[in-house]
Amino acid sequence: QNSALLASLAHFISVVIGTTLFHGIVVLPLLLWLVTRMSPLRFWKGSREALITAFATSSSAATLPITLRCTEQHLHVKKDIANFVVPLGATVNMDGTALYEAAAALFVARLAGIELDLAHQLIIFFVAMLGAIGAPGIPSVGMLSMVLVLESVGLPTAAIAILLPIDRILDTVRTAVNVEGDMIGSLIVQKLTESSSEKSV
8 A cells, every 4th residue: 555655646746747847848938939939948048047046945935036137137127027027926926836736636636535526626726726826935835725725625634744745846846937937927028018118109
């Protein structure tokens, strides 16, 4: 039984890291290119320092000064846009956390042998998004809002104890993706404001 649990945990870790990296390496850069035509390589070169710091600290709040510096100096986002979008993103833009919480809830349901219908899965999806929006940018904060996600569909909250030992590993990846999303968001906002100002002239 222990080996089966370890195998399930290994599968869960691979799924969470895989989906989070897919979001960070494919979805976000594609969105950036479609709106701004900036190449992903140019973005990663300019954002490298912030992404490494986010990965090392697992805290988007602790990374905030470096994120702002990279956004302004390397990615050339205007100071007023960066100062608005990046701190706001550090609070409400938690893509990686929302992905993790939804996947963890499905994992717990599978461990508990509980079958979730489409309505329950949609509830998990929305509660995970709302919980991630309100989460502060500190390490392992996803565990706090995870209780709300599990309780929303009647899953056992005691299962969080199984996730605690692996949470910090996963937190590094999702924090880096959260910070990446903040910087990409500021680039998109700048492009959209430039486009709207050109149309108004």
